[in-house]
Amino acid sequence: MAYLYNIFQIHQQSPKTKARTGTLNLVHGTVHTPAFMSIGTLGTVKTLTNKELKTTGAQILLSNTYHLWLKPGIKVLKQFGGLHQFNSWDGPILTDSGGFQMFSLRKNNISNEEGILFTIPESGDRIFFSPEQSMQIQTVINSDISLVLDYLPVEETNYKLNEQAIERTFRWSKRSKKEWIKLHQGKWIGSQGYDKSGKQNILFGITQGARFLDLRQRSAEMILELDFPGYSIGGMAMGPEPEESRWNQVDIQTSILETYKPKHLLGVGTPTDLVRFVGYGIDLFDCVYPTRNARHGTLFFELDDNTYTTERILQKKFETDVNPINPNSNFAELRQYSKSYLRHLFKTRETLGYRLATMHNLEFYHNLTAKIRQKINTGKFDEWWQKYKFQKNN
């Protein structure tokens, strides 16, 4: 069946690793993979306009169901006919389902088999969130890619809790799919892809299993049954653990999930993570890392073909640094403004500083994924990927 699959087309498969380039065909456009998705939780990548975001090389925006549900709320999103009209982003959008908020906001919610009861800190309101509701909201948002509501255990190192988590995630995925089909007039796009006339949004399944390889395996095997058009691998960077352990977790799941379907690694990661996990079969990434670090004054720089470093712009040594932020940037601002000036903007908490740093880091990330694609397409990925490393700046 794989040869009919037209949601995702693989262009170049690396000979010795699972790395591949491809195109993901979505309602609002095509994404060249491996790709990094910038995070715009509330509909905006903090500090940037859509035009600036595109200049960084962004192909697809990630937003968040839970946060959009609270603000601006369903009513407003319905009035606009979806997030694309509301925030004027005309490219593809992937929405996270809100499952992660059960984990990140775990102090403010309780959950059971039915769903999650969130307490809103500002108002004290208690609101109930279920797989069905997440699907309804994402349908209103009109995401190109929606995610099922998954379940994350509160303790990432507890085997029993993680075993329960993969089972509940499976049941919630099932409910998500059922509701999704209902909301899309009975149409389901699975392993057969879609026909050319009926371009339609898609829903990804999610795997869990934390650091337990047998749970990772079972979670992936279970989710196969539901025949999603693509998969997100969840529960990855939840706590401290050895790098190899995480590589193995991803490796085992990408081995089980259909090769011809797109794989998304939720919430990862650092530049080295990206390169590494592409080698283990990941096509899509999303992470707060470049944007949050930007706002906190840490900028990413390429040193050479297989090394990157970071610079903390607030350091004293940049006080008199007349060099441009990035002489090779697509942004005239980053070619013109000096590091000294950028430090000054950060010191004085001028918003322009956060913007420039965000532009810079996202441009770095998107250049990195472009480089990964180029390495794969020219057959050089396999000899390069394990050499790619971070070097501390001094």
Next chain:
RNA sequence: CCGGAGUUGGCCGAGUGGUCAAUGGCAGCAGACUGUAAAUCUGCCGGGCUUGUUCCCUACCGAGGUUCGAAUCCUCGACUCCGGA
């Protein structure tokens, strides 16, 4: 000239006999950040070294004094502010 209030570490500002090298905040220096309650958070922040939950110096305007012990009490002086002549 008289009466009142005050003077604390780079700045602002707590502290009114020992547990005070002195709470906070700012500034400064350094670090963290992985499906964003994060333009946030953490550490250091008089000097020295053998870096000590009880080390050594120098410190709460200045000079004396009381006391086992003073940023804290007393005396005098300097300066600032507020009233009144």
